[in-house]
């Protein structure tokens with residue numbers, strides 16, 4: 001760690017933290033945290049259209065996403081750390097999705113589930129006025145799952161890929 | 175006490191607006207409600223829709239009749255089979271195409287299985303909204319069995335595109351027929367279990383009986399259809415009133431109740447699943463051999479110039495297609511009259527006066543699918 | 550039966566109402582009518598008193614052929630269908646009287662027709678957009694909005 005000049009005596013905690021940055025930089029710890037994060041993803045309860053039903057199916061008795069530590073759907077964006085975009089994002093919904101994304105605390109990830117969130121899917125045609133053609137136009141997406149709708153197995157596969165990505169941390173290569 | 179009421183009636187200080195949705199676990203998708211509240215009581219409610227508007231009707235005007243075929247099952251993805259086959263039937267009627275017997279029977283079987291799966295999903299989510307997680311796991315178990323069966327014949331689990339103008343794309347296999355028969359036997363038993371698990375549950379009864387009563391005059395005012403209407407004591411069902419396909423050949427009852435509260439809507443749907451099973455069993459018994467596609471299918475699907483209306487009974491009510499043709503292969507206009515649109519618009523009248531917590535059970539009990547409302 | 554003949558008599562009393570000859574089964578309707586826009590409220594009242602519901606309301610963009618919009622009302626009763634399609638022809642850009650006072654469902658249907666096709670309804674309590682995004686300035690189902698059908702067909706792999 002490099003030496004930093006001592007902060008002024010009357011500095012607030014916030015200023016202290018900004019000046020000093022994270023107190024410890026330990027790759028090992030960071031990795032450890034990532035291992036933990038990857039295995040307990042809490043998705044946001046958030047369905048947009050048809051794909052949401054398959055997301056529910058993936059969470060229900062047969063496919064049971066809980067096996068991978070990601071079955072704890074949180075209705076509040078503030079408690080969730082992965083957003084599964086399941087369904088068509090209409091233009092009216094776009095700002096809401098963005099607001100929800102901003103409300104989620106970091107670190108956070110997004111999964112685009114289904115053709116609609118990849119590029120507009122079945123609703124893409126010249127002159128389409130109603131939908132946002134692709135979730136990545138509004139928020140950064142980590143994993144794309146094609147399908148209309150993707151089967152629950154595909155969603156589970158997507159979650160496992162996200163786990164890999166999180167575990168790899170900075171070493172992740174596409 | 176009198177004083178308290180005095181203070182509470184001070185309008186400006188005690189009322190407030192609450193925004194519910196569009197992301198809310200109990201609005202079944204992306205419905206938004208603007209509620210004006212006084213304490214816990216709702217003074218006025220305005221559903222705000224359109225968050226899942228996907229321009230189906232504009233798409234219809236931009237492609238030909240065949241290319242529109244995948245769309246209807248995405249309008250209402252819970253009764254996708256009924257919608258997509260209904261669209262086929264509408265076009266068949268418009269161009270005067272006869273469908274082989276076997277295909278008609280298979281269509282009925284698939285439609286009714288789809289209806290059961292839709293009601294099952296409603297059952298699970300409705301109870302989930304009311305706080306019961308267990309029934310959700312039970313009903314998805316049964317639902318998966320239906321999805322497997324439909325997957326077997328149509329190749330998809332949710333957004334089916336099984337019908338074609340003049341028949342069906344695949345014939346059913348023996349696996350499907352045996353599986354369906356087995357499912358019916360097993361599901362009867364399960365329905366009884368659901369009954370034991372839920373219907374007698376005190377908390378459930380307290381949260382639904384007498385809650386969300388729709389006054390009978392609303393039926394005419396708003397054009398309510400489907401299970402909501404039948405819970406008002408009117409035995410109305412498109413399958414019976416204007417039979418499409420071969421629905422006039424089956425014996426089934428139209429379950430009705432009279433109180434028109436959430437509990438009755440629940441009972442009507444449970445009874446409907448039973449009736450759907452009766453239809454499936456009759457269709458299985460009578461299923462004839464033969465082709466599944468009509469012999470002569472016109473290469474060009476172009477209904478004569480004019481206007482057509484065709485209605486089917488989806489899991490939520492009267493689904494009508496208003497098709498305007500100018501004689502070409504591309505529809506001039508297709509308007510979809512969807513049941514939940516009318517059913518949801520009653521909320522402005524039904525919700526005021528109820529408690530905030532009951533909103534969840536009332537919304538759940540009318541069984542809305544948002545993309546079907548917004549189209 | 551008497552109810553239906555009573556309805557026919559009441560409809561016959563409306564001057565501007567023209568009833569087409571028996572429609573064929575394909576149209577899905579039992580009665581096809583055209584009425585001047587000033588009489589639509591009267592027609593709505595007749596149907597409401599006969600116990601009919603407003604099943605569907607939409608509009609058609611016929612500006613290319615007739616420089617007019619068609620507003621299509623469809624009334625039906627519960628039970629054996631007796632579907633009446635009533636059509637009001639309005640010059641583009643002009644308003645139609647609203648049925649929102651008569652039928653609760655007309656409120657949203659009219660908002661939808663306004664949103665999608667820009668038909669205005671006089672006397673509607675809250676005629677604002679219902680489906681499209683906030684601040685939209687287009688009426689998507691108008692024929693001159695969007696692309697030509699041929700181009701779309703090509704893009705769809707047609």
Ligand code: SF4
Nearest residue numbers: 050087114115116148
């Ligand atoms: S990708 Fe297909 S199934 Fe998923 S929301 Fe879009 S249309 Fe529906």
